[in-house]
Amino acid sequence: NAGVTQTPKFRILKIGQSMTLQCTQDMNHNYMYWYRQDPGMGLKLIYYSVGAGITDKGEVPNGYNVSRSTTEDFPLRLELAAPSQTSVYFCASSQISTGTYEQYFGPGTRLTVT
């Protein structure tokens, strides 16, 4: 199993541009998450999904959108990129139905908006 994969690894955007961060998991997990991590800070939840077709906002959703059409994929869309969105973005997944709650993370996407 590859686990959670993310693309791209790095990206530089100009202010006002848009992009989609890709996330795929091959563990058949029902829950998926997007976090951002700023230097010296903990991870902040952006959006999460409890299954295909169901998404909900986390702590810092402004400026982002998500969709989940399949169990495996959970893309994060940035519209009108701003410098405040410069961060490292992590996707994660978990299988809540087994009674365990640990989340498994991808390698991250480092985004710079200039």
Added chain:
Amino acid sequence: EDQVTQSPEALRLQEGESSSLNCSYTVSGLRGLFWYRQDPGKGPEFLFTLYSAGEEKEKERLKATLTKKESFLHITAPKPEDSATYLCAVLEGAQKLVFGQGTRLTINP
């Protein structure tokens, strides 16, 4: 609102020098406390889950313990490869993790 505070922010140890990292939390009804390891440029790697006060989990040189207000990650006789940032998180609701800011651990040979 759930809060998680980790201390110290950074810790330097000599190889073989044991120590502990602290994670204090305020949560209404703990459903789970998680420890992760994060290497530079990588995603967090799951280490332990603790569910109730008094519970302990061990993995190689690491042992995690839990009380009603805090968790400790004890590192016994650490090696340079144990150098990483260690993250603590609590489960909020059924699915959201609230993270602390992490402790950056450096083990000098």
